[in-house]
Amino acid sequence: MLKRVLHLRIAVVCHDLLMVWLAWMAGFFIRYSIWPDSPPLVFWSAEIMMVMVLQGLVSFRFNMYRGLWRFASMPDLINLVKSATIGTLVIALFFVLLNRLEGIPRSVLLLYPVILLILWGGPRITYRLWKDKYFNLNNSTIPRAIVIGAGHLADAFIRNASSTRSCHVLSIIDDSEALKGAHLRGVKIQSGLEDLSLTVSELQADLVVIAKQRPSSALIRQVVDQLAETACTIRIAPDPDDQDHHLLNVNQLQPLTVEDLLGREKIELDWSGVAAYIKNKSVLVTGGGGSIGSELCRQLARFGVSQLSIVDHSEFNLYLVDKALSEMDLLVHSHLCDVTNNSHLYHIFKQTQPDVVFHAAAYKHVPLLESHACEGYLNNVIGTKNVADCCADFAVDKMVLISTDKAVNPCSVMGATKRLAEKYCQLKNQQSQTDFFTVRFGNVLGSAGSVVPLFEQQIAAGGPLTVTHEKMERYFMTIEEACQLILQSLVLENDNDVLVLDMGQPVKIKSLAERMIALSGKAGEIKISITGLRSGEKLYEELHYDMESLIPTETQKIRAVKHSNQQPEQLNQQILQAAKMARRFEQDQLKKMLGQMVPEFKGNELRVIQSNPQTTEQKQS
Incomplete structure (x- = not known):
């Protein structure tokens, strides 16, 4: 192959030098054809040899022999023009110094580069056009x-x-x-x-x-x-x-990507305040091996915290996040712990003495928790109570509860438990010096158990994509964006204990499924199956209650919920009473008790929120 390329290069050099000789001869021929007593043409001399040597050196300098004729293009043509023009100037200068251009008419020096450009460029363009036709590249052989x-x-x-x-x-x-x-x-x-x-x-x-x-x-x-x-x-x-x-x-x-479809604009935040607040602080993240928790850990690691403590009950998830952070110059403590284990949690707080706590540990699969209400209650409510109590006991500066839009007008056990977790944090905010607040947002793209990874798996398997209802809508944001806004909430100056992230406009799940099929290139091959609403599901999610109003904060994409946040003192006793029911697996009684503590919870009764895009937008404004 190397020999073949070398032979082609030699052939091109020989061709171009031949064209130099022809162009020089043609210039003399044209000039002498209009001169009555013209001297005879000299087809070879030391003068012609010097023209070919000088032009050859200039051509080599302009890389004329690196390109392939097969792909001759505008840059190659520009190189030809440069080579012919500069070559003519070099030749003229050489003979001026040698013999003051004796025997070389000025008109030849004007004709030579024009003729040479034609003789060089013509064969190259002709060869490319012939190759294009030969390979038939304008039809289906290329996209x-x-x-x-x-x-x-x-x-x-x-x-x-x-x-x-x-x-x-x-x-x-x-x-x-x-x-x-x-x-x-x-x-x-x-x-x-x-x-x-x-x-x-x-x-x-x-x-x-x-x-x-x-x-x-x-x-x-x-x-x-x-x-x-x-x-x-x-x-x-x-x-x-x-x-x-x-x-x-x-x-x-x-x-x-799905992110391209949803069009979440890249957020530009002022990180100086966050960096100044979080630097050299001890931070603890529960659920640190999950989707939100692990991303929070990665972002916190960049802000120079003095130590980062990660709590998770999944051995594998804890291993993954610990491995990802091990290469950073950061003190990381990983704790295999279930947040429902109060004594173990207390021991971790005593060891790490956190200044800031992010509570992201929760069960979140709506239909699954409908049949596992006891486990959902213990993890989402008692787990939150244990973390909040430890924060108060150890005088933690701030605790951030990661909540969900499903906590608003809940019709699922998952939503009701998250709403009760919000209420308990509001109660602790009344009773202790720790600053408790909740950050509430909708679905995050790519999180474990969310619809996007499910659709990707179903597309890979050849379908069908399962959608529970044609009109179902959900809010979406990226995990990275959600965690950035959670961190930004640490330095907001407001007295409200519930913050809502700007989720943009809701997306129809059926439209999302159709577009993901289109992106996969399998349109017409994969179908969409409407399976019907599952227990605990709503058609439309909401980000705040009707009696709540959203007020702006200094960060554009975070709003505070203005409401009466006074919680009854007996809430603590009610939560403990319900915990006994959960530990005895008295699921029906537990759901009734949930209804007492969260009056808006409708149990298994399906609650379809009748709304439209305008209503949703008005509620956010």
């Missing part, structure tokens, strides 16, 4: 692509696709009126994104590339919805801040 957007990313992608023949760009779609009817790299720009599916069908496209810088989630959803019933692959150009535009090729295109 047929449609590009969305007509900016710098599109230009870089089309330039690379044209030079490498990695795909054939058929059309550019951009609804900007200023670009309508224009051409980019020879490809026509047209409008009509709303007719994308028809365009894909007419052009028989295999690939749609979103080549816009930071495309909106609305644009991405529109593209995905348009192509939901086609087999067309959708890809997105990478962020230009992370890529060299000149290297943008098909292999660098990225598949769309």
